[in-house]
Amino acid sequence: MSDSEDYEDFGSGDESWDELEEDIELDKADSVDAIENLNCLFLSSQLFKSKIEKEATSFASSRNISVSVAKTILMKSKWNTTTASQLLSKSKYGDKLVRSSKSHCDVCDERDKEVYSTSCNHKFCLDCWRYHTRTRLQQRLDVCCMHHNCEILLTETAVLPLVPGALGRKFEEILFDCMVLSYPGVRFCPGPDCGVIVMALEESSPKRVRCQSCSTEFCFQCGLDFHHPTECSTIKLWLQKCSEDSDTADYIATKTKDCPMCSSCIEKSGGCNHVICGLCKYEFCWVCSGDWKEHGAQYYECSRFKENPDAVRAELESDTRASLSKYLHYFQRWDNHSSSLKMEKNFQRNLQEIAASEVQKSNGTWIDWAHLKGAGKVLAQCRYTLKFTYPRAYFMETSKEKMLFEYQQGVLEADCEDLAWKLENARKFSVAELEQASAAAQKSRMTLVKSTSLM
DSSP states (O other), rough: OOOOHHHHHHSSSOOHHHGGGGGGGOOTTTHHHHBBBBBBBEEEEEHHHHHHHHHHHHHHHHHTTOHHHHHHHHHTTOOOOOHHHHHHHHHEEEOEEOOOOOOOTTTOOOSOEEEETTTTTOOOHHHHHHHHHHHHTTTTTOOBBBTOOOOOEEEEHHHHSSTOOOOOOOOHHHHHHHHHHHHHTTTEOOOOTTOOOOEEESSSOEEEOTTTTTTTTEEETSSOOTTTTOOHHHHHHHHHHHHHHHHHHHHHSSEEETTTTTOOOEEEEEESSSEEEETTTOOEEETTBBBBBGHHHHHHHSSSOOOOOOHHHHHOSSSHHHHHHHHHHHHHHHHHHEEEETTTTHHHHHHHHHHHHHHHHTTTTTGGHHHHHHHHHHHHHHHHHHHHHHHHHHHOSHHHHHHHHHHHHHHHHHHHHHHHHHHTTGGGSSSHHHHHHHHHHHHHHHHHHHHHHHH
C-alpha cells in the first residue's frame, strides 16, 4: 500500500465515526486544491476507443483515406490534425495486402508461389509476410515493407490477417496502448489491473489524481505517488538514490534510539517526534535528538541541513563522506515521515477510541468529537507534504530560494509536531486548542504548497 493511500483511507467500519466525514469542514478560504489536484475525466477503454474511432473516421472522411491509415497518421502526429495532414503528404501506408499471380518471392527466393503486395507493389509470399510481421511485432516495431529502402508502413487492417490468434490480440492491445500514449493529456491509471483512462481537462501537469475505479493516487505526469513539492525528475533521482543506498537506508530506518540524556533504549511507537524518555523523563526530538524545549522557535534549524564549514574550507572530510552525511540527513527525515505516515491509521483508530469512550461517558455526541477526525486528517496531509519536501531540499543548490523553502519546511514541521502531540494527548486539550493547532498546521502546509508552486 502506498503512502498516498495511507493518507486518504481512514475508514474504520464504525458508522458513527465514518459518518463524521461529512461533518468535517476544512478551511476552504485558502484551498490548494487547484494547485495539487488535477481536473480530469475517467474513461473506460471502450469509451476511449469510441472517441478515437470517431476522430479517426472524421479525419479519414475529410482526407479521402481509410480509417486505418487515419489512425496510424494521427498516432504519429499526437492526434494533431494539422500535423497529420502534413505527414500524410510525406508518408505512404499500406492498409491491405493484395494477392497477385504466382511469381518469385524476393525474400525466400522461391519461385512459382502466390505473392502479396501492398500499395508499393513489392511482392512477397504469405509465409514471408507472416514471419516478418511476427518478428516486427515481437520487437514492438512498426511493420513495414520488406523491400530494401521501401518506406511503406502497414496499418492494422493489413497486419491483423497476418497474425491470427494470441499474437493478433496482443497486437491490438499494443496498438491501443500506443493510441493512449500518443493522445495528449491522456494516460492509463497505474493501479494494478485497473485499465481506467484518465483525461486531463486542463494543461497536463504533475498534479494528484485519485482514480474513481481503484482509488489509486498518483502524479498525472509521471505515474508515481503524488510528490508535490518535488518535481517528477527529482523524485525519480531520489528514489533511485534510495534504492542504490538501500543498506544504509535499512540501517538508518531503525525504529529505536538511545536517550541523549541517560542512554536508555527507546522504541518509537507513534508518529509524533516529541519523545519523552520513560526513565529520566528527558524531552527530545526524535529526528535530531535535540532538546525539545529549543524546538519551539528553532525547528528551522532541525530540518535544515548544515554544511560542515571545516569540510568546505579545509577539506578535512572527503567529498564522499560529506556527500553521505548530506544524504543521510535528508533520508532520515524522509524515512521518519514515511514511518509516521504508516502509523496514521493506527493513530486514527486511537482517536476513534477516545471519541467512543467520551460518547459512552455522555461527554458529548459523535459530532462533538468530530474535530479529532478532522485534525487527524490535517496531520496526515501535513506529514505527506513534509515527506516530499526532503528530496527537493536535497537536490536544491544553496540559494535564497532554498533558505526560504527550508524555513517554511521548518515551520510546517513545528506545527505538525505540535498538532501530533496535542492529538496524542487529546484529553488534556480543549476543542479550541486542538482546532487552533490544526488550523496552524494546515495554514503552514498551504503556505509551503503555494510558495513552491511559484518557485
